[in-house]
Amino acid sequence: MIFVRKAVFIDSIKYILFLSVIVFILTVSSSNMNYNWQWYRVPGYIFTYSADGSLEAGRLLKGLGVTVRISAISLVLAFIIGMITALLRLSSSFAARVVSRIYLELIRNTPLLIQLFVIYFVISPVFNISPFVSAILALSLFEGAYASEIIRGGINAIPKGQWESAYSLGMSSIDTYRYIILPQTFKQVLPPLTGQAVSLIKDSALVSTIAIFDLTMAGQAIISETFLTFEIWFTVALIYLLMTVSISTFVHYLEKRNSYAH
Amino acid sequence: MLIEPIISVNNLNKYFFSPDKSLKIDAVKNVTVDIFQGEVVVVIGPSGAGKSTFLRCLNGLEDFDSGTIVIDKIPLDHHHKNRLEIRKEVGMVFQSFNLFPHMTVGKNISLAVRRVRKKSVSECDKITVDLLEKVGITDKIDSYPGQLSGGQQQRVAIARALAMNPKVMLFDEATSALDPEMISEVLDVMKNLAKDGMTMVVVTHEMGFAREAGSRILFMDNGEIVEDRKVEDFFLDPIEDRSKAFLSKVL
Numbered sequence: 169m170i171f172v173r174k175a176v177f178i179d180s181i182k183y184i185l186f187l188s189v190i191v192f193i194l195t196v197s198s199s200n201m202n203y204n205w206q207w208y209r210v211p212g213y214i215f216t217y218s219a220d221g222s223l224e225a226g227r228l229l230k231g232l233g234v235t236v237r238i239s240a241i242s243l244v245l246a247f248i249i250g251m252i253t254a255l256l257r258l259s260s261s262f263a264a265r266v267v268s269r270i271y272l273e274l275i276r277n278t279p280l281l282i283q284l285f286v287i288y289f290v291i292s293p294v295f296n297i298s299p300f301v302s303a304i305l306a307l308s309l310f311e312g313a314y315a316s317e318i319i320r321g322g323i324n325a326i327p328k329g330q331w332e333s334a335y336s337l338g339m340s341s342i343d344t345y346r347y348i349i350l351p352q353t354f355k356q357v358l359p360p361l362t363g364q365a366v367s368l369i370k371d372s373a374l375v376s377t378i379a380i381f382d383l384t385m386a387g388q389a390i391i392s393e394t395f396l397t398f399e400i401w402f403t404v405a406l407i408y409l410l411m412t413v414s415i416s417t418f419v420h421y422l423e424k425r426n427s428y429a430h
Numbered sequence: 431m432l433i434e435p436i437i438s439v440n441n442l443n444k445y446f447f448s449p450d451k452s453l454k455i456d457a458v459k460n461v462t463v464d465i466f467q468g469e470v471v472v473v474i475g476p477s478g479a480g481k482s483t484f485l486r487c488l489n490g491l492e493d494f495d496s497g498t499i500v501i502d503k504i505p506l507d508h509h510h511k512n513r514l515e516i517r518k519e520v521g522m523v524f525q526s527f528n529l530f531p532h533m534t535v536g537k538n539i540s541l542a543v544r545r546v547r548k549k550s551v552s553e554c555d556k557i558t559v560d561l562l563e564k565v566g567i568t569d570k571i572d573s574y575p576g577q578l579s580g581g582q583q584q585r586v587a588i589a590r591a592l593a594m595n596p597k598v599m600l601f602d603e604a605t606s607a608l609d610p611e612m613i614s615e616v617l618d619v620m621k622n623l624a625k626d627g628m629t630m631v632v633v634t635h636e637m638g639f640a641r642e643a644g645s646r647i648l649f650m651d652n653g654e655i656v657e658d659r660k661v662e663d664f665f666l667d668p669i670e671d672r673s674k675a676f677l678s679k680v681l
């Protein structure tokens with residue numbers, strides 16, 4: 169416990185030092201560039217007053233809504249795809265192993281941006297898929313491949329004795345997975361899967377390239393109209409940071425609450 | 431009167447390849463043995479003799495290469511259904527307990543009864559309580575395995591296997607991983623089971639248990655059954671040189 173606190177303390181110090189350096193560089197560079205800071209204009213892109221005077225989401229917040237929706241749906245799908253792929257790779261069927269292997273190699277050895285373009289420009293016209301669905305498809309297929317490797321590693325890390333005692337009780341493979349192997353796997357792979365979820369949120373910024381008005385796209389659009397380059401990019405980065413940090417914190421809390429005695 | 435054996439093993443062979451695939455190891459070699467209801471068969475022999483492999487073949491944890499195994503009239507063959515049927519009737523206790531660490535003691539015991547035997551929740555609860563009483567740990571039903579001592583964990587593992595109401599129990603060095611002061615609490619449970627008439631195949635180094643509770647000794651070496659004798663006869667008058675050498679070391 170003391171070690172953990174110490175580590176957190178050192179991390180915080182490093183973080184503060186790092187921030188100070190950034191702020192210093194920015195101040196110097198912006199004064200060299202005669203950059204005209206206009207932070208007061210930023211809140212208007214987060215909240216704005218509609219015609220009838222009520223408060224409503226500004227463009228950045230609307231973009232955030234799109235990012236959250238795409239990320240959340242992709243996250244669920246990526247988990248399901250990852251799960252199925254992991255089980256296929258571990259199954260006794262040769263065909264299942266080959267298919268899952270091809271999918272993994274294809275996804276992991278090509279850039280996400282290209283996958284996104286292939287789905288958006290090649291596949292979506294054929295099947296008449298909307299950009300929103302294309303984005304979700306690309307993200308969940310991409311992150312699902314990585315999730316499957318994490319899950320497979322977790323399953324392989326369960327001691328052989330767990331399978332053997334389940335089998336020796338007459339349990340089927342399905343029941344053994346469901347009651348014995350997977351519950352233990354999830355406890356183990358929750359931290360790396362959370363890392364993957366954080367990656368997914370960050371990678372979702374790429375969907376701005378296929379005409380989806382997510383957080384990144386909203387930021388880009390505002391900047392091209394207002395030239396608030398620094399203010400908007402910092403705000404956008406901060407919003408991404410808040411999202412990813414709250415996910416990590418929430419999972420950390422879940423982990424602590426659900427840990428069982430060893 | 432003809433009594434049918436509950437376990438009938440005929441000409442069983444199982445080999446492994448050494449890790450570099452160059453050497454063929456006969457883990458079980460031409461093993462033929464019949465085991466009858468109520469017998470307590472103690473399997474002894476040096477490390478690497480094939481005792482564990484033999485035991486694991488009996489409930490299909492290990493595939494064998496040739497020969498036949500019939501348990502309770504069910505042949506252990508390529509039919510997966512038969513394998514599952516046999517596993518319902520054959521309980522196994524491992525050296526390393528292998529309890530499910532994410533489940534309470536109660537859940538460890540009742541899970542298979544519920545999922546495999548399809549008993550109702552109330553029946554499962556009753557079976558769990560009865561068995562915990564039998565192995566002497568009634569107060570730990572809501573504990574997790576990690577909160578128990580090794581001896582307690584192994585007694586829960588025995589209860590878990592018994593909950594399926596098996597016709598045969600297999601023990602693979604059930605006390606070898608235990609601290610010395612906990613060995614007897616587990617052996618006592620096993621002795622009581624033997625007294626109650628359970629058919630047991632027990633791999634152990636505890637010669638005291640073999641003498642007290644065993645009815646028959648199988649002495650294995652290099653995958654073969656070297657000697658198959660009544661317990662008294664074996665200890666008084668071992669025939670084979672290998673048995674004599676082994677006994678002189680362990681007694």
Ligand SMILES: Nc1ncnc2c1ncn2[C@@H]1O[C@H](COP(=O)(O)OP(=O)(O)O)[C@@H](O)[C@H]1O
Binds near residue numbers: 455479482
């Ligand atoms: N999974 C395995 N792969 C390769 N060799 C094995 C495996 N399991 C057991 N063996 C070998 O088979 C022989 C018998 O092992 P085992 O049945 O564990 O003996 P015992 O339980 O009597 O000590 C040993 O030589 C052992 O090295």
Ligand SMILES: [Mg+2]
Binds near residue numbers: 482
């Ligand atoms: Mg062994």
